[in-house]
Amino acid sequence: MFHIFAPINRNFAMKRILTIITTLLLSSSAIFAQEADMKVGELLNTSNWFELERVYTAVAADVQTPMLKQMAEVMLASNFNRPAELREKLQKLIAEHQAELEFENVCNMTVMGAIVEGYEGNYAVAADMVKAIADAVKAATGSLEGTGLSELLAYYEAVREYPAPVLEKPAEDIKIALTEKSDLLWIPVVVNGKSYDFILDTGASFTMISQDLAKDMGATIIGDPVFVGGGESTGGYGQRAFIENMNVGPVSLKNVIAFVSENPTDDDPLKVDAVLGMDFIERAGEIQIDLAAMTLFIPAQTTALPASGRNIILETNIPVVESTDANGNRYTFILDTGASGANLSDLWFAKNAEMAAALPVETQNVWGHGGTVQLEIVKVPEFKLTIGTSSAEFKDLPATVPANGTVSSSRDGRIGMDLLRQFKKVIFNFEEMFVAFE
Numbered sequence: 001m002f003h004i005f006a007p008i009n010r011n012f013a014m015k016r017i018l019t020i021i022t023t024l025l026l027s028s029s030a031i032f033a034q035e036a037d038m039k040v041g042e043l044l045n046t047s048n049w050f051e052l053e054r055v056y057t058a059v060a061a062d063v064q065t066p067m068l069k070q071m072a073e074v075m076l077a078s079n080f081n082r083p084a085e086l087r088e089k090l091q092k093l094i095a096e097h098q099a100e101l102e103f104e105n106v107c108n109m110t111v112m113g114a115i116v117e118g119y120e121g122n123y124a125v126a127a128d129m130v131k132a133i134a135d136a137v138k139a140a141t142g143s144l145e146g147t148g149l150s151e152l153l154a155y156y157e158a159v160r161e162y163p164a165p166v167l168e169k170p171a172e173d174i175k176i177a178l179t180e181k182s183d184l185l186w187i188p189v190v191v192n193g194k195s196y197d198f199i200l201d202t203g204a205s206f207t208m209i210s211q212d213l214a215k216d217m218g219a220t221i222i223g224d225p226v227f228v229g230g231g232e233s234t235g236g237y238g239q240r241a242f243i244e245n246m247n248v249g250p251v252s253l254k255n256v257i258a259f260v261s262e263n264p265t266d267d268d269p270l271k272v273d274a275v276l277g278m279d280f281i282e283r284a285g286e287i288q289i290d291l292a293a294m295t296l297f298i299p300a301q302t303t304a305l306p307a308s309g310r311n312i313i314l315e316t317n318i319p320v321v322e323s324t325d326a327n328g329n330r331y332t333f334i335l336d337t338g339a340s341g342a343n344l345s346d347l348w349f350a351k352n353a354e355m356a357a358a359l360p361v362e363t364q365n366v367w368g369h370g371g372t373v374q375l376e377i378v379k380v381p382e383f384k385l386t387i388g389t390s391s392a393e394f395k396d397l398p399a400t401v402p403a404n405g406t407v408s409s410s411r412d413g414r415i416g417m418d419l420l421r422q423f424k425k426v427i428f429n430f431e432e433m434f435v436a437f438e
Contacts, residue, residue: 036062040072049079049313050322050332067097074109079313080433081282083116090116103140107133111152118156119317121164121255127156155240158223159257162242167283169251174298176249178289183340183417185289187276187296190247191217196274200289200296202428203336203414204277205317207246207258213273214241214260221260238262246280251298253280275338278317282430289337292424305432308388312433319428320411321435323385331385331412335435339416344380344399345409356380356399364398376401385415390437392422 036059043052056063056072063069070093077086090113098106110133118126134149144150178200179186185200194217198207214221219241243256256279264271281287288297312319312335321335331348349356359378377398384393400409420426423437 034062034064037065037068040068044068044071044075049075050311050330052076053080053310067093067100070097078112079315080310081314081430083120086116087113103136107137111149114152114156121162121166123156123159123162123164127153127160130156154224158240159242162222162257163255165256165279165283166254167251167280168254169284169298171300173300174250174296176251176296176298178294178296180294185337185417187248189274189276191219191243191245198274198276199272199338200281201275201277201336201338202281202319203334203338203416204275206279207243207256207277208238208261208275209241209258210261210263210273212263214258217243219243219258219260222257248276248280249296251280251284253283278314278319281428282314282317285431286427286429288428289420289426290424291420291426302431303427303429303436305429305434306388306436308434310433311388312428312430312435314430314433319430319435321387321415323387325386326384333385334411334414335419336414336416337420339414341418342394342397342413342415343377344383344397344413345411346400346402346407347409348412349378349399350402350407351412352399356401359399361401376403388434388436390423392419392437394418 039055039059040052040063043049043055052072053076056076060069060072063072070089074086074089074093077083077089090109094101094106094109101109110129114126114129114133117123117129130149130153134144134147134153137147137149138144176187179197186197187200188195189198190196196213196217209217209219220243221239221241223240225239238259238261241258241260243258244254246253246256264273284298286299286302288299290297311322314320319335320332323331323333325331329351333342356378359380361376361378364375364377365373377400379396380394380399381396382393383395383397384391386392399413402408425438427434427436427438429435
Protein backbone atom coordinates (compact mmCIF):
# COMPACT_ATOMS: atom_id res chain seq x y z
CA MET A 1 0.00 0.00 0.00
CA PHE A 2 2.78 2.38 0.89
CA HIS A 3 6.33 2.48 -0.30
CA ILE A 4 9.26 4.79 -0.03
CA PHE A 5 10.08 6.30 -3.34
CA ALA A 6 13.81 5.92 -2.93
CA PRO A 7 15.69 8.19 -5.31
CA ILE A 8 17.93 5.27 -6.12
CA ASN A 9 17.10 1.62 -5.66
CA ARG A 10 19.30 -1.40 -5.85
CA ASN A 11 18.01 -2.43 -9.28
CA PHE A 12 18.69 0.73 -11.23
CA ALA A 13 22.26 -0.17 -12.13
CA MET A 14 21.07 -1.58 -15.46
CA LYS A 15 20.22 1.93 -16.66
CA ARG A 16 22.97 2.16 -19.29
CA ILE A 17 24.16 -1.41 -19.50
CA LEU A 18 22.50 -1.98 -22.91
CA THR A 19 25.19 -0.07 -24.79
CA ILE A 20 27.99 -1.70 -22.88
CA ILE A 21 26.75 -5.25 -23.41
CA THR A 22 26.06 -4.65 -27.08
CA THR A 23 29.57 -3.26 -27.52
CA LEU A 24 31.11 -6.21 -25.74
CA LEU A 25 29.25 -8.76 -27.82
CA LEU A 26 30.12 -7.04 -31.09
CA SER A 27 33.75 -6.28 -30.28
CA SER A 28 36.59 -8.13 -31.91
CA SER A 29 37.42 -9.94 -28.69
CA ALA A 30 33.88 -11.27 -28.53
CA ILE A 31 33.16 -11.71 -32.21
CA PHE A 32 32.60 -15.43 -31.71
CA ALA A 33 30.43 -14.95 -28.66
CA GLN A 34 28.31 -17.94 -27.91
CA GLU A 35 24.53 -18.01 -28.03
CA ALA A 36 24.55 -18.05 -24.22
CA ASP A 37 26.20 -14.61 -24.13
CA MET A 38 23.64 -13.15 -26.49
CA LYS A 39 20.74 -14.57 -24.53
CA VAL A 40 22.06 -13.44 -21.14
CA GLY A 41 22.85 -10.00 -22.56
CA GLU A 42 19.33 -9.67 -23.95
CA LEU A 43 17.75 -10.58 -20.61
CA LEU A 44 19.97 -8.11 -18.76
CA ASN A 45 19.08 -5.39 -21.25
CA THR A 46 15.35 -5.99 -20.76
CA SER A 47 15.60 -6.42 -16.95
CA ASN A 48 13.83 -9.77 -17.26
CA TRP A 49 15.06 -11.14 -13.95
CA PHE A 50 12.75 -14.15 -13.74
CA GLU A 51 13.73 -15.45 -17.16
CA LEU A 52 17.38 -14.63 -16.46
CA GLU A 53 17.21 -16.78 -13.34
CA ARG A 54 15.78 -19.68 -15.34
CA VAL A 55 18.16 -19.30 -18.29
CA TYR A 56 21.36 -18.54 -16.40
CA THR A 57 21.05 -21.64 -14.28
CA ALA A 58 21.24 -23.69 -17.47
CA VAL A 59 23.84 -21.72 -19.48
CA ALA A 60 26.22 -20.23 -16.89
CA ALA A 61 29.06 -22.55 -17.88
CA ASP A 62 28.72 -21.50 -21.52
CA VAL A 63 28.91 -17.73 -21.02
CA GLN A 64 32.16 -16.54 -22.60
CA THR A 65 32.32 -12.88 -21.55
CA PRO A 66 33.60 -12.54 -17.95
CA MET A 67 31.98 -9.15 -17.29
CA LEU A 68 28.66 -10.39 -18.65
CA LYS A 69 28.75 -13.43 -16.40
CA GLN A 70 29.57 -11.38 -13.33
CA MET A 71 26.90 -8.82 -14.19
CA ALA A 72 24.27 -11.54 -14.44
CA GLU A 73 25.29 -12.93 -11.06
CA VAL A 74 25.17 -9.47 -9.47
CA MET A 75 21.68 -8.75 -10.75
CA LEU A 76 20.37 -12.17 -9.75
CA ALA A 77 21.79 -11.76 -6.25
CA SER A 78 20.25 -8.29 -6.04
CA ASN A 79 16.77 -9.22 -7.18
CA PHE A 80 16.53 -12.58 -5.45
CA ASN A 81 17.51 -11.26 -2.04
CA ARG A 82 20.99 -12.64 -1.52
CA PRO A 83 22.74 -9.65 0.12
CA ALA A 84 25.96 -11.40 1.20
CA GLU A 85 26.47 -12.78 -2.30
CA LEU A 86 25.59 -9.41 -3.80
CA ARG A 87 28.17 -7.61 -1.71
CA GLU A 88 30.92 -10.05 -2.71
CA LYS A 89 30.07 -10.10 -6.42
CA LEU A 90 29.64 -6.35 -6.66
CA GLN A 91 33.11 -5.77 -5.25
CA LYS A 92 34.58 -8.31 -7.67
CA LEU A 93 32.74 -6.85 -10.68
CA ILE A 94 33.85 -3.29 -9.97
CA ALA A 95 37.43 -4.30 -9.17
CA GLU A 96 37.88 -6.38 -12.33
CA HIS A 97 35.79 -4.52 -14.90
CA GLN A 98 35.73 -0.88 -13.91
CA ALA A 99 36.93 0.34 -17.30
CA GLU A 100 34.34 -1.69 -19.21
CA LEU A 101 31.51 -0.62 -16.92
CA GLU A 102 32.26 3.08 -17.39
CA PHE A 103 31.85 5.81 -14.82
CA GLU A 104 28.04 5.99 -14.53
CA ASN A 105 27.59 2.28 -14.01
CA VAL A 106 30.42 2.09 -11.50
CA CYS A 107 28.65 4.83 -9.57
CA ASN A 108 25.30 3.09 -9.85
CA MET A 109 26.66 -0.20 -8.65
CA THR A 110 28.52 1.35 -5.77
CA VAL A 111 25.26 2.94 -4.67
CA MET A 112 23.57 -0.44 -5.04
CA GLY A 113 26.12 -1.80 -2.60
CA ALA A 114 25.53 1.14 -0.25
CA ILE A 115 21.81 0.44 -0.19
CA VAL A 116 22.50 -3.18 0.75
CA GLU A 117 24.72 -1.98 3.60
CA GLY A 118 22.02 0.47 4.67
CA TYR A 119 19.30 -2.15 4.76
CA GLU A 120 21.47 -4.30 6.99
CA GLY A 121 21.97 -1.34 9.33
CA ASN A 122 25.54 -0.53 8.38
CA TYR A 123 24.54 3.10 8.06
CA ALA A 124 27.98 4.66 8.46
CA VAL A 125 29.42 2.39 5.76
CA ALA A 126 26.50 3.25 3.47
CA ALA A 127 26.92 6.98 4.14
CA ASP A 128 30.64 6.89 3.35
CA MET A 129 30.05 4.95 0.12
CA VAL A 130 27.36 7.35 -1.08
CA LYS A 131 29.48 10.38 -0.14
CA ALA A 132 32.41 9.06 -2.16
CA ILE A 133 30.20 8.59 -5.20
CA ALA A 134 28.46 11.94 -4.71
CA ASP A 135 31.84 13.68 -4.58
CA ALA A 136 32.96 11.87 -7.73
CA VAL A 137 29.77 12.69 -9.62
CA LYS A 138 29.88 16.34 -8.58
CA ALA A 139 33.50 16.60 -9.63
CA ALA A 140 32.71 15.04 -13.00
CA THR A 141 29.45 16.83 -13.79
CA GLY A 142 29.34 19.86 -11.52
CA SER A 143 25.96 18.96 -10.04
CA LEU A 144 24.03 16.26 -8.16
CA GLU A 145 20.65 17.45 -9.40
CA GLY A 146 18.40 14.61 -10.53
CA THR A 147 20.69 11.87 -9.24
CA GLY A 148 19.03 11.31 -5.87
CA LEU A 149 22.46 11.15 -4.25
CA SER A 150 21.92 14.17 -2.01
CA GLU A 151 18.70 12.71 -0.61
CA LEU A 152 20.21 9.28 -0.10
CA LEU A 153 23.28 10.73 1.61
CA ALA A 154 21.12 12.89 3.88
CA TYR A 155 19.19 9.81 4.98
CA TYR A 156 22.28 7.73 5.82
CA GLU A 157 23.96 10.63 7.58
CA ALA A 158 20.83 11.17 9.69
CA VAL A 159 20.85 7.56 10.89
CA ARG A 160 24.64 7.07 10.86
CA GLU A 161 24.98 6.52 14.60
CA TYR A 162 21.89 4.38 15.12
CA PRO A 163 22.21 0.63 15.77
CA ALA A 164 21.30 -1.92 13.13
CA PRO A 165 17.81 -3.45 13.12
CA VAL A 166 17.58 -6.95 14.55
CA LEU A 167 14.68 -9.40 14.49
CA GLU A 168 14.56 -11.88 17.36
CA LYS A 169 12.14 -14.80 17.46
CA PRO A 170 11.86 -18.03 19.43
CA ALA A 171 13.02 -21.26 17.80
CA GLU A 172 9.49 -22.62 17.52
CA ASP A 173 6.37 -22.19 15.42
CA ILE A 174 4.67 -18.86 16.04
CA LYS A 175 0.99 -18.00 15.62
CA ILE A 176 -0.33 -14.46 15.93
CA ALA A 177 -3.99 -13.56 15.63
CA LEU A 178 -5.07 -11.31 12.76
CA THR A 179 -8.22 -9.28 12.35
CA GLU A 180 -9.84 -8.10 9.15
CA LYS A 181 -11.15 -4.56 8.80
CA SER A 182 -11.92 -2.57 5.65
CA ASP A 183 -10.82 -5.59 3.58
CA LEU A 184 -7.29 -5.45 5.04
CA LEU A 185 -5.37 -7.48 7.63
CA TRP A 186 -4.50 -5.91 10.97
CA ILE A 187 -2.03 -7.20 13.52
CA PRO A 188 -1.35 -6.07 17.12
CA VAL A 189 2.05 -4.46 17.74
CA VAL A 190 3.28 -3.57 21.23
CA VAL A 191 5.59 -0.58 21.78
CA ASN A 192 6.59 0.53 25.27
CA GLY A 193 3.83 -1.56 26.83
CA LYS A 194 1.07 -0.15 24.61
CA SER A 195 -0.71 -2.18 21.95
CA TYR A 196 -1.52 -0.69 18.54
CA ASP A 197 -3.25 -2.12 15.49
CA PHE A 198 -1.04 -2.09 12.38
CA ILE A 199 -1.91 -3.03 8.79
CA LEU A 200 0.16 -6.04 7.68
CA ASP A 201 1.49 -4.64 4.43
CA THR A 202 3.87 -6.28 1.95
CA GLY A 203 3.47 -3.17 -0.20
CA ALA A 204 5.29 -1.03 2.36
CA SER A 205 9.08 -0.91 2.19
CA PHE A 206 9.29 0.08 5.84
CA THR A 207 7.13 0.39 8.90
CA MET A 208 5.13 3.62 8.92
CA ILE A 209 3.38 5.45 11.75
CA SER A 210 1.44 8.70 11.95
CA GLN A 211 2.69 11.81 13.77
CA ASP A 212 0.22 11.30 16.61
CA LEU A 213 1.16 7.66 16.97
CA ALA A 214 4.88 8.47 16.99
CA LYS A 215 4.29 10.89 19.84
CA ASP A 216 2.12 8.45 21.76
CA MET A 217 4.63 5.61 21.58
CA GLY A 218 7.60 7.84 22.40
CA ALA A 219 9.44 7.41 19.10
CA THR A 220 12.50 9.60 18.52
CA ILE A 221 12.14 11.84 15.46
CA ILE A 222 15.33 12.04 13.40
CA GLY A 223 16.44 13.81 10.26
CA ASP A 224 14.62 16.05 7.82
CA PRO A 225 11.34 15.24 6.05
CA VAL A 226 11.51 12.79 3.13
CA PHE A 227 9.12 12.16 0.25
CA VAL A 228 6.88 9.15 0.83
CA GLY A 229 4.60 7.71 -1.83
CA GLY A 230 1.70 5.29 -1.87
CA GLY A 231 -0.78 3.88 -4.29
CA GLU A 232 -0.99 5.43 -7.75
CA SER A 233 0.52 8.82 -8.39
CA THR A 234 0.13 10.11 -4.86
CA GLY A 235 2.65 11.16 -2.31
CA GLY A 236 3.58 13.48 0.49
CA TYR A 237 6.30 14.24 2.99
CA GLY A 238 7.07 12.51 6.23
CA GLN A 239 9.87 12.19 8.75
CA ARG A 240 11.85 9.33 10.16
CA ALA A 241 11.67 7.99 13.67
CA PHE A 242 13.66 5.56 15.79
CA ILE A 243 11.72 2.92 17.72
CA GLU A 244 13.89 0.94 20.09
CA ASN A 245 11.68 -2.14 20.20
CA MET A 246 8.48 -3.39 18.56
CA ASN A 247 6.88 -6.66 19.68
CA VAL A 248 4.70 -8.64 17.31
CA GLY A 249 3.52 -11.55 19.40
CA PRO A 250 6.70 -13.24 20.67
CA VAL A 251 8.75 -11.69 17.85
CA SER A 252 10.81 -8.59 18.59
CA LEU A 253 12.06 -6.12 15.97
CA LYS A 254 14.68 -3.88 17.55
CA ASN A 255 16.15 -0.58 16.37
CA VAL A 256 13.43 0.22 13.87
CA ILE A 257 13.80 3.21 11.55
CA ALA A 258 10.16 3.97 10.80
CA PHE A 259 8.70 6.60 8.53
CA VAL A 260 6.38 9.11 10.14
CA SER A 261 3.57 10.33 7.93
CA GLU A 262 1.11 13.12 8.43
CA ASN A 263 -1.93 12.22 10.47
CA PRO A 264 -4.82 10.64 8.53
CA THR A 265 -7.08 13.16 6.82
CA ASP A 266 -10.82 13.15 6.32
CA ASP A 267 -10.42 11.84 2.76
CA ASP A 268 -8.43 8.84 4.00
CA PRO A 269 -11.04 6.09 3.79
CA LEU A 270 -9.15 3.85 6.23
CA LYS A 271 -7.81 6.43 8.67
CA VAL A 272 -4.50 4.56 8.55
CA ASP A 273 -1.96 5.52 11.19
CA ALA A 274 0.19 2.38 11.45
CA VAL A 275 1.65 0.03 8.83
CA LEU A 276 3.88 -2.98 9.54
CA GLY A 277 6.03 -3.26 6.47
CA MET A 278 8.68 -5.34 4.80
CA ASP A 279 11.39 -4.40 7.28
CA PHE A 280 9.61 -6.82 9.61
CA ILE A 281 8.12 -9.25 7.10
CA GLU A 282 11.26 -9.94 5.07
CA ARG A 283 13.42 -10.35 8.18
CA ALA A 284 11.01 -12.99 9.49
CA GLY A 285 12.23 -15.19 6.62
CA GLU A 286 8.86 -16.81 5.98
CA ILE A 287 5.35 -15.83 6.93
CA GLN A 288 2.15 -17.69 6.24
CA ILE A 289 -1.15 -15.84 6.21
CA ASP A 290 -3.83 -18.35 7.18
CA LEU A 291 -7.05 -16.69 6.11
CA ALA A 292 -9.19 -19.61 7.27
CA ALA A 293 -7.86 -19.38 10.84
CA MET A 294 -7.08 -15.62 10.64
CA THR A 295 -3.54 -16.07 11.93
CA LEU A 296 -0.06 -15.04 10.94
CA PHE A 297 2.10 -18.14 11.13
CA ILE A 298 5.91 -17.95 11.28
CA PRO A 299 7.27 -21.50 11.00
CA ALA A 300 10.36 -22.67 12.83
CA GLN A 301 11.20 -24.74 9.73
CA THR A 302 10.75 -22.84 6.49
CA THR A 303 8.97 -24.35 3.50
CA ALA A 304 11.05 -25.98 0.77
CA LEU A 305 11.21 -24.33 -2.65
CA PRO A 306 8.37 -25.79 -4.76
CA ALA A 307 9.03 -27.48 -8.09
CA SER A 308 7.56 -24.46 -9.88
CA GLY A 309 10.61 -22.47 -8.70
CA ARG A 310 11.22 -18.92 -7.54
CA ASN A 311 8.51 -16.46 -8.49
CA ILE A 312 9.14 -13.27 -6.51
CA ILE A 313 11.84 -10.63 -6.55
CA LEU A 314 12.33 -7.58 -4.33
CA GLU A 315 12.25 -4.08 -5.79
CA THR A 316 12.78 -1.27 -3.28
CA ASN A 317 12.19 -4.07 -0.79
CA ILE A 318 8.67 -4.77 -2.10
CA PRO A 319 7.76 -8.19 -3.54
CA VAL A 320 7.06 -8.42 -7.25
CA VAL A 321 5.51 -11.69 -8.41
CA GLU A 322 5.63 -13.34 -11.82
CA SER A 323 2.40 -14.70 -13.22
CA THR A 324 0.90 -15.90 -16.48
CA ASP A 325 -2.50 -15.06 -17.91
CA ALA A 326 -4.98 -17.41 -19.56
CA ASN A 327 -3.04 -17.17 -22.84
CA GLY A 328 0.32 -17.97 -21.26
CA ASN A 329 1.61 -14.39 -21.40
CA ARG A 330 3.99 -13.55 -18.54
CA TYR A 331 3.35 -10.52 -16.35
CA THR A 332 4.81 -9.05 -13.18
CA PHE A 333 2.70 -7.62 -10.38
CA ILE A 334 3.45 -5.86 -7.10
CA LEU A 335 2.13 -8.22 -4.42
CA ASP A 336 0.55 -5.92 -1.87
CA THR A 337 -1.36 -7.14 1.18
CA GLY A 338 -2.02 -3.48 2.00
CA ALA A 339 -4.25 -3.14 -1.08
CA SER A 340 -7.82 -4.37 -0.88
CA GLY A 341 -8.19 -4.75 -4.64
CA ALA A 342 -6.12 -5.52 -7.71
CA ASN A 343 -5.49 -3.28 -10.68
CA LEU A 344 -3.74 -3.38 -14.02
CA SER A 345 -1.25 -0.66 -14.85
CA ASP A 346 -0.76 1.53 -17.90
CA LEU A 347 2.06 -0.85 -18.87
CA TRP A 348 -0.41 -3.74 -19.04
CA PHE A 349 -2.76 -1.48 -21.01
CA ALA A 350 -0.02 -0.72 -23.54
CA LYS A 351 0.83 -4.43 -23.93
CA ASN A 352 -2.83 -5.18 -24.59
CA ALA A 353 -3.76 -1.93 -26.35
CA GLU A 354 -5.93 -3.43 -29.07
CA MET A 355 -8.24 -5.13 -26.60
CA ALA A 356 -8.03 -2.50 -23.85
CA ALA A 357 -8.66 0.47 -26.14
CA ALA A 358 -11.99 -1.04 -27.19
CA LEU A 359 -13.32 -0.83 -23.60
CA PRO A 360 -15.24 2.23 -22.35
CA VAL A 361 -13.15 4.75 -20.39
CA GLU A 362 -14.21 5.69 -16.85
CA THR A 363 -12.72 7.84 -14.11
CA GLN A 364 -11.64 6.42 -10.76
CA ASN A 365 -10.56 8.11 -7.55
CA VAL A 366 -7.46 6.44 -6.11
CA TRP A 367 -6.28 7.13 -2.59
CA GLY A 368 -2.70 6.99 -1.39
CA HIS A 369 -0.40 8.72 1.05
CA GLY A 370 -0.75 12.40 0.25
CA GLY A 371 -4.35 12.33 -0.94
CA THR A 372 -6.62 11.22 -3.72
CA VAL A 373 -6.04 11.44 -7.47
CA GLN A 374 -8.35 10.80 -10.39
CA LEU A 375 -7.32 8.34 -13.08
CA GLU A 376 -8.78 7.28 -16.38
CA ILE A 377 -9.41 3.55 -16.41
CA VAL A 378 -11.08 0.78 -18.34
CA LYS A 379 -12.54 -2.31 -16.70
CA VAL A 380 -11.37 -5.68 -18.00
CA PRO A 381 -14.45 -7.94 -17.75
CA GLU A 382 -12.53 -11.14 -16.99
CA PHE A 383 -8.90 -11.65 -16.05
CA LYS A 384 -7.29 -14.91 -15.00
CA LEU A 385 -3.76 -15.31 -13.74
CA THR A 386 -1.64 -18.20 -12.53
CA ILE A 387 1.09 -17.91 -9.90
CA GLY A 388 3.13 -21.07 -9.45
CA THR A 389 0.53 -23.81 -9.68
CA SER A 390 -2.40 -21.75 -8.40
CA SER A 391 -4.88 -19.74 -10.46
CA ALA A 392 -7.17 -16.86 -9.57
CA GLU A 393 -9.89 -15.00 -11.43
CA PHE A 394 -10.94 -11.35 -11.34
CA LYS A 395 -14.01 -9.58 -12.67
CA ASP A 396 -14.13 -5.99 -13.92
CA LEU A 397 -10.47 -5.42 -13.10
CA PRO A 398 -9.51 -1.74 -13.56
CA ALA A 399 -6.67 -0.98 -15.97
CA THR A 400 -5.10 2.48 -16.04
CA VAL A 401 -5.14 4.31 -19.35
CA PRO A 402 -1.69 5.81 -20.18
CA ALA A 403 -1.81 9.54 -19.45
CA ASN A 404 -1.14 11.45 -22.66
CA GLY A 405 -0.13 8.16 -24.23
CA THR A 406 2.85 7.81 -21.88
CA VAL A 407 3.49 4.64 -19.87
CA SER A 408 4.80 5.42 -16.38
CA SER A 409 4.64 1.98 -14.72
CA SER A 410 7.44 -0.58 -14.67
CA ARG A 411 5.13 -3.44 -13.62
CA ASP A 412 1.86 -4.74 -14.99
CA GLY A 413 -0.19 -3.90 -11.94
CA ARG A 414 -0.80 -4.53 -8.28
CA ILE A 415 -2.58 -7.50 -6.69
CA GLY A 416 -3.75 -7.51 -3.11
CA MET A 417 -6.29 -8.96 -0.76
CA ASP A 418 -8.79 -9.84 -3.48
CA LEU A 419 -6.18 -12.36 -4.66
CA LEU A 420 -5.38 -13.72 -1.21
CA ARG A 421 -9.06 -14.20 -0.35
CA GLN A 422 -9.39 -16.75 -3.15
CA PHE A 423 -7.24 -19.12 -1.08
CA LYS A 424 -7.13 -20.48 2.47
CA LYS A 425 -3.44 -19.83 3.01
CA VAL A 426 -0.64 -17.81 1.42
CA ILE A 427 3.05 -18.54 1.99
CA PHE A 428 5.64 -15.78 1.56
CA ASN A 429 9.18 -17.15 1.67
CA PHE A 430 11.92 -14.53 1.39
CA GLU A 431 14.79 -16.97 1.75
CA GLU A 432 13.96 -19.07 -1.32
CA MET A 433 11.98 -16.19 -2.89
CA PHE A 434 8.60 -17.64 -3.67
CA VAL A 435 4.95 -17.19 -2.87
CA ALA A 436 2.58 -20.16 -2.83
CA PHE A 437 -1.15 -20.52 -2.31
CA GLU A 438 -3.17 -23.31 -0.75
